[in-house]
Amino acid sequence: MHDLLLRGGNVHDGTGAPPVTADVAIAADRVVAVGRDLGPARRIVDVDGLVVAPGFVDAHTHSDLVPLAGGEQATKLRQGVTTEIVGNCGVSFAPLDEAAAGHLAGIYGDLTCGVPVGPRTFAGYLDEVEAARPTTNVMALVGHAALRTTANGMDEELAPGALDQMCALLAEALDAGAAGLSSGLVYPPGSHAAPDEMAALAAVAQRYGRIYATHLRDEGDRLPRALDEAIAVAEATGVRLQVSHCKVTGRRNHGGAPDLLARLHAAHEAGIDLAGDAYPYTSGATVLVALLPPAATAGGTDRLVELLADPCARERLRAAADAGQGLWTAADPAGVRLMQHADPGVCGRTLAEVGGDPWTTLCGLVAADPGATVLLEAMALPDVLAILADPLIGIGSDSTPSAGPGHPRNRGCFPELLATVVRTHGALDLPTAIRKATSVTADRFGLTGRGRLEPGTVADVCVFDPERVAHPDPLGEPTGILHVLVAGVPAVEDGQVTGARAGRVLRAQGRPTDHSPRSRRPDAPARFVAGPE
Structure with missing residues (x-):
């Protein structure tokens, strides 16, 4: 007697192979069979027309x-x-x-x-x-x-x-x-x-x-x-x-x-x-501070705030940023949008919308909240x-x-x-x-028994509607994810979160070896081509 049978879905095994129409039988925390006529189950969920895949x-x-x-x-x-x-x-x-x-x-x-x-x-x-x-x-x-x-x-x-x-x-x-x-x-x-x-x-x-x-x-x-x-x-x-x-x-x-x-x-x-x-x-x-040159953060946040209060120091940092240190040169002020900041009045606005000289504005925003975060287009x-x-x-x-x-x-x-x-x-x-x-x-990452849907694997499973799955509202919840199992435990049922907490800490195994490092050119010293400037 299986604990759960997902019946009649389009089963993707996670290997990239074409899907098959099949049932998936689960007992305790494992997938025990994939196929048809798998026998009785305490619970049967009809997933006809839906994709049954390993949990992502x-x-x-x-x-x-x-x-x-x-x-x-x-x-x-x-x-x-x-x-x-x-x-x-x-x-x-x-x-x-x-x-x-x-x-x-x-x-x-x-x-x-x-x-x-x-x-x-x-x-x-x-x-x-x-x-x-x-x-x-x-x-x-x-x-x-x-x-x-x-x-x-x-x-x-x-x-x-x-x-x-x-x-x-x-x-x-x-x-x-x-x-x-x-x-x-x-x-x-x-x-x-x-x-x-x-x-x-x-x-x-x-x-x-x-x-x-x-x-x-x-x-x-x-x-x-x-x-x-x-x-x-x-x-x-x-x-x-x-x-x-x-x-x-x-x-x-x-x-x-x-x-x-x-x-x-x-x-x-x-x-x-x-x-x-x-x-x-x-x-x-x-984080907003990543737009600044690395030297700005040496000494911690207190030192950073002191540095940004000094107009001469700000100009030295500007020169370093313009030379390519930090993310400044990859950022268009119109595409840098504040997500989290101690000043709620700037949240949701871009550097360009906050106004003023973009570099000076950036320095002021970082000084006011060194942990601020931004979205970068x-x-x-x-x-x-x-x-x-x-x-x-x-x-x-x-x-x-x-x-x-x-x-x-x-x-x-x-x-x-x-x-x-x-x-x-x-x-x-x-x-x-x-x-x-x-x-x-x-x-x-060496996650044995996960990432595939086949007999013997852990029953981490996602069932979704391939035509409806989407994230239409960037601030809202996705649609089309109907069932999620974690180690065989229903965490989402019919699109509703169950409150189950069946996750596990996955600890990598193995002690260090005496094997020497593998290198394409073992006789040649490493030649590093980049680094801090």
Whole structure:
């Protein structure tokens, strides 16, 4: 007697194979059979005409503290997401000491969901999430910002012994089950890190067989150099490389997707183990301070506010920004829209709409709220579609737990993929889109038993209407996601959230090996092509 039978759906197994009309039988937390005439079940759900797929696996989120925040926590479930990779862009909230917690809360407070940021080990963080019973499965990367701030504060230069401490903290996190290392090289304090620093840490992740996910140092004018830097780190260490939210930003760089993809494929064909993720939008979102040169954030937020109050210092920073440091040159003031700011009067307005000299306005807004967030309209649709269609690219929402309107990807990334990329533009067929949203990421992060719908896999399942799935209101909920199971437990039924909290903390397994780093040219020293300027 099965516990649940999903009867008569169009079953996509997550591999990209054509769908089959079949029943899916579930017992406890596992899929036990896919086919017809599977026998009796305690509950039968008719899914005729609907797609039955593995639950979506979000390769890139910032939901680290969502499980600790209370409330419904159903934003991802409503999209069909059953597993999230957190700790991206170098920002995790463990391991931290007291001082580091204060620094990260000051800059990245928009990611905290109101949860206090305090000292904790990475093992302690995972235990907290597990005890809170998350609504989705959670696998966590350890962020470079947490490691560096704990070992070195917000200083630009590394103090003696700081890198050794960072490596030790990373090893402790990997022992606890971290999925790997992440970096955000455009954000403080990652923007202060030299490539050799990242290589030393990536080598630790490689010894554990874990991944290195990086927000590149530049995604606009200097994208080729930034990508070459990440590839050089992977080549030198043998670490598996994940290029986060692949994109080409800035109007003058539009049309650059073929070059980006060609560089990825050239490295892949040369033996570098790499892949990437992307989201289906022409706009991104970030912290407002990322538009400033990295030097502005050295010393922490108090020093930053002092610096921005000095007209001479602002002009020095302007010169550095105009030279390409920070995101300023990729940002059109008419396309930089305030999402969250201490002054509610500016929320929803662009820098151009706030008025005045855009640079002076930017500096004033950052000084008033160093943790402010913005939406950046920066990419071209043909580039976005080309990147999403590439076989090396999976799907990651880059979603944040916004208390305000936020980016539409927070609530609608996966329905938008199915509605716009598949139905409207035809850039992907449905089996391929589902594969990118499921097995591609599950395989990349070593999620055994997830990302596929076949006997023996964990019963993380999404059932949706392929004609109705969409995110029509950017501030509202998606449509067409009808049933979501997490480990066999109904989390969404007939489009309604049940309140079930059946998610699990997924801890990476394995101890470090004695294997030397794999390198295409083992006799040649690493030659890093980019770094802080």
